[in-house]
Amino acid sequence: MTVSAYCLAFALSGLMGAACLASAGKTQAGELNGVVELFTSQGCASCPPADAELARLAKRDDVLALSYHVDYWNYLGWVDTLSSRANTERQYGYARTLKRNNVYTPQAVINGQDHANGAEGDTIAELLGRLAASGNGLTVPVSASRSPDGLSIAVGSGEGKANIVAVYFTDESTVKIERGENAGQTVTYHHAVEALETVGMWGGEAVTLKLPASVMSARPGRGCAILLQQVGHDGAPGRILGAALIEPETPA
Structure with a gap:
């Protein structure tokens, strides 16, 4: 694998569900206009600008921003502390959906339908706007709330079929990178995905x-x-029809 602005990888594997742990926090539902999923790595020199862009998006009220740390950079001398095989498999699933022969970092997937360099905020904003204007934005209302009894999820009516997927993430993770292309840097990552499961x-x-x-x-x-989210016959993730966010609980 060559070290460049885009990291290419060529092994395909199916999606794998992960054990879904739970969270608590403030509910923000029915206000989202788009979902941005960033595929990144602590070992990729081109990724810190995209991680910073994801952090900016994570602070917005109208965008759901998630960060998936992949594991195919790990052999270069630094094992990404947030990476998982499941995250890599999700990215390869998107490659099949988007009819790509490879994957790269930093890749931002928009509403499960298009992609861009994760550092290019203007391009991401353009794609979000274009999908919304064409009727391919978040068109089905989704809400979620937490109570002592559990997690409640409500999905409105619409057209089509889709899976209801719960994605659990860590709000902020600060990592001191000791080896690899980003050696010596300390980076704070936002909304790093820990696990996801179809519920x-x-x-x-x-x-x-x-x-x-x-x-x-x-x-x-x-x-x-x-x-x-719609899912292909091969299990690959597709268009995201709706989304909701339960924000992390802040320490007392």
Whole structure:
């Protein structure tokens, strides 16, 4: 694998669900206009500007920003402390959906339908606007809320079929990178995905789900995103129809 602005990788594998841990926090639902998923690595010299852009997006109220740390840079001398094989498999799934022969970092996938260099904020904004204007934005209302009894998810009516996916992430993770292309840097990563799991299915009619309190965890700094996402016959992730965010609980 050559070290360049884009990291290419060529192994394909299927999506794998991960154990879904829980979060607590303020609910923000029905206000999102788009989802940006960044595929990044602590070992990629081109990624810090994209990580900074993702941090900026994570502070917006109208965009759901998630960061997936991939593991195919790990052999270059620094093992990304936030990386997982599941994150890499999700990116390869998007490669199939987008009809690409390879993957790269930093790649930002927009609403599951298009992609751009994750550092190019203007391009990401243009894609979000273009998808919304063409009717391919977040068109199905999704909301989520937490209570002592568990996590409640409500999906409105619409057209099509999709999976209801819970994505758990760490709000902020500060890492001192000791080796690799970013050796010597200390970077704070935002909304780094820990796990995701399909928790239900949607067939166009309004549906309400509730996850039991036993899956909830009150650990400060953990957030939860709900994605209403179409999935291909091969399990590859596709268009995101709706989304909601439960922000992390802040320490007392």
